[in-house]
Amino acid sequence: MKRLLGFIGVLGVLLAIAFFQAPQSAQSSPTKLASKHVAEKPRIGILQTQSHPALDEIHRGVVAQLRRRGFRDGKTVTIDFENAQGDQSNLQTMAQRFQTKKTALNIGIATPAAQALANTNTQAPLILGAISDPKAAGLVHDNRQPGTNVTGVSSRTPVKQQLQLIRQVLPDTKKLGVIYTSSDPSAQAEVAVLRHLAPQFGFKLHRFTVANSNDVDQVAQLAVQQVQAIYVPSDNTIASALQTLLNHTNQAKVPVFPATAKQVQAGGLASYGLDQYALGVATGNMAADVLQGKTQPAKTPIKTVAKGKLAINQKAAVALGIKLPAAVTKQAQQKGVVYP
Template sequence: MQAAFLSFLRRPVLGVALAAAMIAPTLALAQSVAVTSIVEHPALDSIRDGVKQALAKAGYTEAKGLHWQFQSAQGNTAIAAQIARKFIGDNPDVIVAIATPSAQAVVAATKTIPVVYAAVTDPVAAQLVPSMQASATNVTGVSDALSLEKQVDLIKKVVPGAKRVGIVYNPGEANSVVVVKRLRELLPERGMSLVEATAPRSVDVGAAARSLVGKVDVIYTNTDNNVVSAYEALVKVGNDAQIPLVASDTDSVKRGAIAALGVNYHDLGVQAGDMVVRILKGAKPGEMPSEVGSKLELFVNPAAARKQGVELPAELVKSAAQVIK
């Protein structure tokens, strides 16, 4: 009788323990990730989607309790700072900051919440981390830095006789300033010169491009977010004035650039997402070295080339990962 009574008492305890065991995996995945981007355009959107894909692959989904939020600063650094402050108040487990201005805003706002940056060309120059080694801070991430030597090689293949290379960029974006400074040094070594036009806002891109007409043989664009978000304005100038456009963002080829040798931004997002997963599982960002997207892809657009007055070499087209029809 006493044994039966004790067995009866144990049943609720066992039931609670079993329920707790069943709930535990769900609670373990109930994490929060806040994502911010300086602007929405295909390359940066691909990073955001890649981060979410990496989280889902690891079992972190909204259906299993993940709190995911995303906000775009719409190209405005003041809004980027507001979003950073809002996210700090929310106290998520990890903040993912896409592109240099958003990353700078978040890193300036917190020294404790883990931050993973993505699509930052030079995180050291942007003062996000002291070096590409483990930072011993709350920050790590993935750079989209490209070899400018390879970019100049591509320009030479698309426009063999090019001497004057135009560039439209935002002088307030750290990654663009770094690229322009390097091109000023590199192009003269190749018998070429750089002609600059600044576009502090996306709405300035068209006018900046028009200021290059008659002054350049080709226009090269890096991953400047103002320029990429308003790339159609640049394409119109290139088509109207028959100035070839060479980009470093492969999505820009789909929008009218002739060619681009760039990173796969979705893969870059997955790479950043894998870092987020490691942090959610207990890794410290300060012990994780910054990484660089290493997979480069060549995209070409023969139809755009013809509109802009050039014919792409058959060998270049054949070597492309994707040919835009």
């Protein structure tokens, strides 16, 4: 009997230990799995200033290249995308949310988005998605040696090629207008180059500035009365109001030479524009290199893309009564893009 009672006592102790340990083990298991899950799925924040075809193409290229490099949204990473729709206060709020979420890496598409991210978080790597002049925008100390948590891709509109194209298409034009945002450092830098080069091609440059997209309608009406052609720089405000500009220029038969092929497709006449999707791919590559530990932003030079691809819009040419030179059309057919 004593042996039986002893056995029952030992069995009771063992069952008690098992009872109290089992829930503890069950409770800790999900935590361990969750920790492992989080470690395997870093969060990538992508902040875009606003929507228009050129910026949307950059975003598409970024995500596609990240996927090709093994960073698949919902599987190996979580991609957190925010679009501020041109609202500066939205940019700040979204950048702060990324910091709260502890993103492993951020990508800023267009200068205002990149600036908001840089001002909010100085720790997480920041990859610039097609910023015209990172140094002038205060994003890096030096484009060759950033020295901070920031690196990325710089897009430089080939201004000289653009002017050569305008002169080739419009051999008799003298008065060239440019419309840009007065507060946009990237647009200002491009216009500075334009002012220097325009006289070399026989153009008298007329500058028109806007404070926001609401100004484009009135400024466009004024511009078409004073110039024979309009140059549109890399300017997100003008890009978002391009149709407003084209409504006035088409009516006045004033051709527009925009900064990107997407803007030519939307109604511009011609451009030596940068491939926006390719800019996104380059941005995605730099982000993937940082995530894989192959590079460090502080030691990685800004990658500058400045080679344009010719795009022409034949429908726009017919509507404007302009006959595109055969050499221009041939080049676009062979090495660029032709929008019928």
